Amino acid sequence: MRRVLVVDDDPPMRRVLSIGLRAYDFAVVTASDAGTALALAARRHPEAVLLDLGLPDLDGIEVLRSLRAWSSVPVVVISGHTGIAARIDALDSGADDYLTKPFAVEELAARLRAVLRRPAELNAQENVQIGAYTLDLGGYTITRLDGRAEDTVHLTPTEWRLLSLLLRSPGRLVTGRELLAAVWGPDRVKNTNYLRVHLAALRQKLEPDPTAPRHLITERGLGYRFQP
Known part of the structure; x- marks a missing residue:
């Protein structure tokens, strides 16, 4: 169906x-x-x-x-x-x-x-690499490239929703307003602190150097971008 x-x-x-x-x-x-x-x-x-x-x-x-x-x-x-x-x-x-x-x-x-019936358009591949991790967007799983189980990363449901929005549009700017509306609802589009807190948590979990992110990029005053 x-x-x-x-x-x-x-x-x-x-x-x-x-x-x-x-x-x-x-x-x-x-x-x-x-x-x-x-x-x-x-x-x-x-x-x-x-x-x-x-x-x-x-x-x-x-x-x-x-x-x-x-x-x-x-x-x-x-x-x-x-x-x-x-x-x-x-x-x-x-x-x-x-x-x-x-x-x-x-x-x-x-x-x-x-x-x-139109041909499917993929916004991003289902398996995406960030730093030392591979993320399966369809299965909501994260594995280390070297297979070390002790470093398994766990994301909250909100973090998964936010990250999926960015990863499915690689290289494209997604505005803060769009992210807030999609994850928290249109009545929260002014709560930009939500994005700062959750993006900081995602960088801490996934980026090789959270203080100098290479993949989860902030476009100041505009929004965020996933850089493969």
Whole structure:
């Protein structure tokens, strides 16, 4: 079954889409707001996202742009906005398709199958090397290159989520706002101290010299970058 994240603040719509898409052999997880959606996208890695633009905590376009900062997951916008300007804005911001409400679930399932047929785009290899360690992003494991078990590194769930966002976009700047929204939710985008604390912990655990990081780079005033 293909995993789909449905993001919509309307409970009846979420219920209809969940039931309807499961009938077409999709595995569905739902979110009612932007913060939950971004957290689920980072943690569960859905194969496609259905995104409503009218969310209570953050504009859907901002959610789309946050996703595109680190993921190429196909996104189908589902919206009540029928104007051409809304469609252009969504598509220019990274949406793969745009479907206007109301619509038939049969058509939605067909649109999903279409975007899922496109060639997969990998933002980063699943196994990434940082210093003396190899990180398996799919299995959430860390091993030393020399196999020394006594130096095994353990990351917290929050550290894994934050690190995965950076490692899946090698060489690209990911803004602090995007990281905060994806990991902690859009109501925490001003809490930049969260990033400083957790990045310092990750460098301490993974960098050969935490005081002069080579891989987890701070772009002062902008965000962070993973340098392979």
